[in-house]
Amino acid sequence: MTAAAVEATQPEAAVATPSLARRTLSVFARNKLALLGAVLLVGLIAFCFLGPLIHHTDQVHTDLSQANLAPGSAGHPLGTTDLGYDMLGRLMYGGQTSLEVGLAAGLLATLFGTVYGAVAGYFGGWVDAAMMRITDAALAIPALFLLVVVAAIITPSKPVLILIIASVAWLSPARLIRGEALALRSRDYIHAMRLMGGGGSRAVFQHIVPNAIGTVIVNATFQIADAILYVAYLSFLGLSIPPPAADWGSMLSSGITYTQVGYWWLIFPPGIAIVLVVAAFNFIGDGLRDAFDVRLQKN
């Protein structure tokens, strides 16, 4: 999330926005890990989405005559897979799926969780009690178990994968934002809005959510990181999008088959890519959390 986007979602601070944005950016820039995360993420996105424009490969048709070539083979800097796909090209292609599904599922979970938590926290009373008991009950079911069951019943596709991951990931932001909403609902500007006849939806969408935006953005980065891991988990368990589609988790899973044979190039590249992208989102999240911390901005 850019500073401009943050700015746009903070209507209450309209007058102080330029300096707030600058201060936020300045704190973010002082966090070296956060900067490293941002660089890593941009690099990985460029690698996955722009890389195929430079390194052309066929990721649809298999070629058994080129199977399991070691890195450095002609035309295959990172070697080939057990079906003859170019490994470097597959890493780019698989990364597209992992990033797309991870981003979409993480953002969807954050969006739904934010609205759900804000509604529960603002209205309070029996509405809050009922909504939060539903959340608690859903949290009691192990997410991975639920994902495996659902993915085994439904043939996964990109939209399906996004929906099933988001359906278990929204619980954490919901609880987090509900806590924020409980604190915000007693602020003077909310009382003033009510006295002027403002309704619940106005309070939630124009006051509670915008004022909790720092928490929402930070949480979104972690949600995306988790969603990418969920994609990897599911793919590793064989519940990925059917071939020839690929993602880093399924690449890692099929590479593990060749652990004993020493085909390291089937294992390390997707494994390291997952670690890097998840670490990048976590570093950015930490940086943003510090950037939105008013105390750090004052220093």
Next chain:
Amino acid sequence: MGLRKNRIRGPVAALLAAVLGVGLLSGCGPKSSAVTELGATGGTKVEGGTATMALPPAATPNWIFPIGAPGYLATYNSSIQNLLYPLLFNPEQKGDKLSMESPGNLADGMPVYSDGNKEVTVKLKKGYDWSDGKPVTASDVEFWFDLIRANKKDWGGYSPGLLPDNVKSFDVLDAHTFRLRLDRSYNPDWFTNNTLQYFKPLPEHAWNPDHEDPKKVFARLTAHGKQLSKFATDPLWKTIAGPWRIERWTTNGEVSLVPNKKYSGPDKPHLDRVVFKPFTTADSEFNVLRAGGVDYGYIPPSVMAQSKKFKEMGYRIDPWEGWAITYIVLNFNSPTAGPMLRQLYIRQALQHLIDQKEISKVVWQGSAAPTRGPVPASLLPKDPYPFDPAAAKQLLTDHGWVMRDGVMRCAQPGEGDGQCGKGIKKGQRLKLELLSQSGSTETSNTMQVMKSAMSKVGIDFEIRQQPLNTVLGTTVPCKETDAACKSWQMGFFGSQGSWYFPPAPSGETLFATNAPSNMGNWSDPKTDQLVKATEYSGDPAAMREYAQYVADQVPVLWTPNPAYQVSVIRNDLRGVGQNPTLSLAPQDWYFVKKGGEGK
């Protein structure tokens, strides 16, 4: 800070550990001292020792009563039963064929056919006793026959019209001879191979001393057969005639056998004990194998490239090839795909797009071999539809299909020459969906290679992977109007081979109309006629004609036939013959001296 720690420590650290762990595993496996490879036989025999054999993943022996109930017919059950209650005839590999002439037979020589092959006489070897000292007689075989005749619907091996329906009478001629009167004339080879293979004596004097009604006895024995925890202690199962007796049988499926000291046959065990060890997954078995926890286990085909490593660890690698074929079932009654699959030219085109040789060599690392037709490949001279994408495309374009947007569409509907065929509409896409079993990298890769080849000629081939039990439960015979018939078009359940034959690989249960295992609803009068000929005619050409015709008709898509398992056997364990019918003979196993010492 709490947020940061939770988020980073958990998933990232776990993945780092996983990636690094895999790296360590790939380079730093346990190494045992090298053992000189001595081959499967020879060496200085050492009497005694315990051999541990790994059972297939998720296989838990759970049935001891030697008449298999439906649902208890798994090979590991019958293999163990036959070590306690031996068969009259045992199949043995002789060259490319199976023969029922085995030294381990309880029968004395081969059966004698008479009266135009309507009567068969079988003699038992003399001198075989039950463990309680009573002789094994023809009446014991009659006892077994009475049990299955009176309870045929509760016997898992029953197919209507076959045993016991095809035997009109069972006559005991003397203590060691019996004669069967058949309902018609049969091909003697077929009858010996596919019917007499079931016959075995059971201890009537111990199990039915009061000569009760067979139904009542069967119910009592079945009730005992369900008491898994008592298999090793129940006195009923202690009267045996085979070379082994049960020492231990745990509820999780671990079975330990020790020699039957009163065994009167010639092939007495050399080992002190043989243990069959269950594993929940192939991975867990592999880990135990690497740690030296089993003497006779298996590895995934992908590891075959590392055979040197296992040789250094003191093992030999020996793929266990089954008497089997592997195929993709085609649902001819599918409302959507049926009209396309019923066209011979489409089936031929699909078959031309399966590169069985390369898939066997690369994907299965040489542990699979092409299937050529409805019988094991060694019985057919050549592959009628070798890999040839150009021929496949030609077949489609010759029948009115044109490529549009990368997919073949029917441009010439109708039933005439050069037209798509009955039931195929104008503009219809050549789109097929395969329901394939999950959990096997090799199977998944095989299907990907097929999908790739099909997409090149414009066939939209979708793969849906589901667990094996789901696939088996879905790909069942159905009628076009059944809801169940709409749920699948093509099915694959052959990661360890689709169909294991009895010694005569005939098609009465597989490709005959309404046969119990004719999952795809194939129905063709000529196939039925040729199947009958293999059953009834004594002409050796009948089997060849049946095999060639069905191979040409492609009622299923023939795919590479994988080994039952890629066995890994300790070098100092010898005498291990891997029977293509998957039967076991641990009485032949023995250890040899290793570095001057026995095990």
